[in-house]
Amino acid sequence: MKRCKVCRRKPKLERRLNSEGILFCSDDCYEDFDNSPDDFSHPYIDDYEAVRFEYIEWMKSYEDDLYKYWLFGSPKKTDLIEAIESVVEEF
């Protein structure tokens, strides 16, 4: 598995890439790396940030969410699917 370019730890959930495909374990390491190109002028930077944010939020809460869906039964499953679809549609 690839390691963070800055601290050499194994990146987990909050990993990110710069526009050259270099891997970082976190926003902090990403900001500590001086040789990045100017990612914030990249045409897709807003989408990347938004998708990454949604992904991290989902990964943090999906187990709880699934448990809730399981507790309250199948009608809630459609809510979950709609929530996923609304994120997908945005991009």
Ligand SMILES: [Zn+2]
């Ligand atoms: Zn790191």
